[in-house]
Amino acid sequence: xxxxxxxxxxxxxxxxxxxxxxxxxxWDKGGKGxxxxxxxxxxxxxxxxxxxxxxxxxxxxxxxxxxxxxxxDYYYRFKEDIKLFAEMGFKCYRFSIAWSxxxxxxxxxxxxxxxxxxxxxxxxxxxxxxIEPVITISHYELPxxxxxxxxxxxxxxxxxxxxxxxxxxxxxxxxxVRYWMTFNEINSAFHFPVMxxxxxxxxxxxxxxxxxxxxxxxxxxxxxAVKIGHELDEHLQIGCMILYATSYAYDANPINQYANLxxxxxxxxxxxxxxxxxxxPQTTARMLKEHDVDPTALEITDKDxxxxxxxxxxxxxxxxxxxxxxxxxxxxxxxxxxxLIGGVANPFLKSSDWGWQIDPKGLQIxxxxxxxxxxxxxxxxxxxxxxxxxxxxxxxxxxDYRIGYLKQHIEAMRGAIADGVNLMGYTPWGCIDLVSASTxxxxxxxxxxxxxxxxxxxxxxxxxxxxxxxxxxxxxxSNGEEL
Ligand code: BG6
Numbered sequence: 001x002x003x004x005x006x007x008x009x010x011x012x013x014x015x016x017x018x019x020x021x022x023x024x025x026x027w028d029k030g031g032k033g034x035x036x037x038x039x040x041x042x043x044x045x046x047x048x049x050x051x052x053x054x055x056x057x058x059x060x061x062x063x064x065x066x067x068x069x070x071x072x073d074y075y076y077r078f079k080e081d082i083k084l085f086a087e088m089g090f091k092c093y094r095f096s097i098a099w100s101x102x103x104x105x106x107x108x109x110x111x112x113x114x115x116x117x118x119x120x121x122x123x124x125x126x127x128x129x130x131i132e133p134v135i136t137i138s139h140y141e142l143p144x145x146x147x148x149x150x151x152x153x154x155x156x157x158x159x160x161x162x163x164x165x166x167x168x169x170x171x172x173x174x175x176x177v178r179y180w181m182t183f184n185e186i187n188s189a190f191h192f193p194v195m196x197x198x199x200x201x202x203x204x205x206x207x208x209x210x211x212x213x214x215x216x217x218x219x220x221x222x223x224x225a226v227k228i229g230h231e232l233d234e235h236l237q238i239g240c241m242i243l244y245a246t247s248y249a250y251d252a253n254p255i256n257q258y259a260n261l262x263x264x265x266x267x268x269x270x271x272x273x274x275x276x277x278x279x280x281p282q283t284t285a286r287m288l289k290e291h292d293v294d295p296t297a298l299e300i301t302d303k304d305x306x307x308x309x310x311x312x313x314x315x316x317x318x319x320x321x322x323x324x325x326x327x328x329x330x331x332x333x334x335x336x337x338x339x340l341i342g343g344v345a346n347p348f349l350k351s352s353d354w355g356w357q358i359d360p361k362g363l364q365i366x367x368x369x370x371x372x373x374x375x376x377x378x379x380x381x382x383x384x385x386x387x388x389x390x391x392x393x394x395x396x397x398x399x400d401y402r403i404g405y406l407k408q409h410i411e412a413m414r415g416a417i418a419d420g421v422n423l424m425g426y427t428p429w430g431c432i433d434l435v436s437a438s439t440x441x442x443x444x445x446x447x448x449x450x451x452x453x454x455x456x457x458x459x460x461x462x463x464x465x466x467x468x469x470x471x472x473x474x475x476x477x478s479n480g481e482e483l
Pocket of ligand 1 (some may be wrong): 019021035140184186243319382386429435436437438444
């Protein structure tokens with residue numbers, strides 16, 4: 001009865017993850033409308049530019065490049081790429097449906113049939129190889145018109161547009177696709193509201209009231225998608241998706257411990273609490289007060305709350321790249337340069353070339369924390385190392401650093417399973433090199449498959465297998481035994 005589980009369960013979902021805006025390209029083909037991602041320039045300043053007062057959603061300018069326009073040309077090459085996923089033995093493949101391929105402006109009544117036909121073909125291609133599709137309905141790719149003309153997610157109208165979009169794709173694909181997620185990294189608006197809520201300074205991104213209102217609207221929209229999905233088929237598995245970063249207090253100083261507790265409650269748990277437990281956590285009032293949000297300024301109806309309560313998610317999808325450290329006593333004050341979500345440097349950890357602190361044990365902790373709290377199946381739908389790769393003269397790519405990173409994280413997963421955690425699957429991020437979300441670079445590579453394309457958009461776009469490709473194939477073949 002109390003046997004320790006030493007192995008990954010049978011049917012464990014090994015695979016990989018991508019998002020439409022970061023790889024499809026063909027940004028204005030097949031009737032697709034522009035999305036917010038199509039306005040983001042390439043380069044490390046991407047977020048700083050989007051967060052500046054001057055930013056005005058341009059799709060073209062002499063000053064910048066727009067790498068998401070071309071992605072890695074996947075729209076035209078997906079068959080070749082899925083064949084490579086199949087060669088690695090993928091059991092599942094997580095991807096998103098570009099909202100503006102289906103509703104080019106976001107507010108139309110009738111979907112764009114050409115866009116749907118693309119995903120018909122993509123899904124059928126996965127099924128041809130027995131790869132289970134895992135779909136993110138919305139992954140940082142809001143139709144641009146909904147950001148420009150409606151002001152992003154703070155506007156309640158977006159609930160009905162999302163509902164329409166979710167209805168169309170769930171209805172069309174529910175018989176072929178069992179696993180869904182409603183919003184990618186919904187909590188990430190704490191740090192980059194432009195991506196997850198379509199909010200920039202000119203539409204109120206600097207006012208936390210707008211961020212909270214956007215979250216509420218997204219919670220309602222997410223609950224509606226869960227409702228639609230379960231009405232179509234009660235067996236559909238519809239999850240939330242959060243950006244999880246294990247957070248440590250810098251030291252045993254109770255002041256830091258308490259600040260860290262609040263960091264956990266707000267960043268890691270607030271959104272998941274609503275989507276998993278079906279109600280706002282008791283910490284909400286405190287969090288709003290600390291961000292100067294007047295609760296009476298929020299539009300939240302009883303009907304909304306009922307919908308949220310009645311339509312909770314089936315599993316918890318989350319991304320895990322790094323941990324963070326809280327120190328409010330300012331004695332160790334240096335931030336981690338590039339660590340996406342801030343914090344001070346952890347002296348026990350190394351960082352990636354982009355400054356993200358690498359912490360496999362933190363993943364084991366995350367899995368325990370999430371399972372302790374929610375008792376729902378967990379799905380790691382993003383994890384990986386963004387790194388520069390070198391192509392040898394013979395074409396080989398010896399990415400032992402990536403193998404090392406993934407291996408340690410898979411060991412941590414095995415540890416968490418032995419701790420009693422119910423883990424459904426693992427889809428490392430960017431299983432094929434794609435455009436980085438935070439920097440728009442190609443040189444920040446995560447893939448098992450190399451794509452010949454550089455930061456200036458030059459290259460043949462040819463695909464090739466890295467050492468990690470062969471390694472991951474063995475991991476899957478042995479169900480995680482051979483690392
Ligand atoms: C997650 C996103 O935050 O991290 C992905 O869901 C993103 O879209 C991934 O690509 C890695 O981040 P980056 O900035 O290295 O691409």
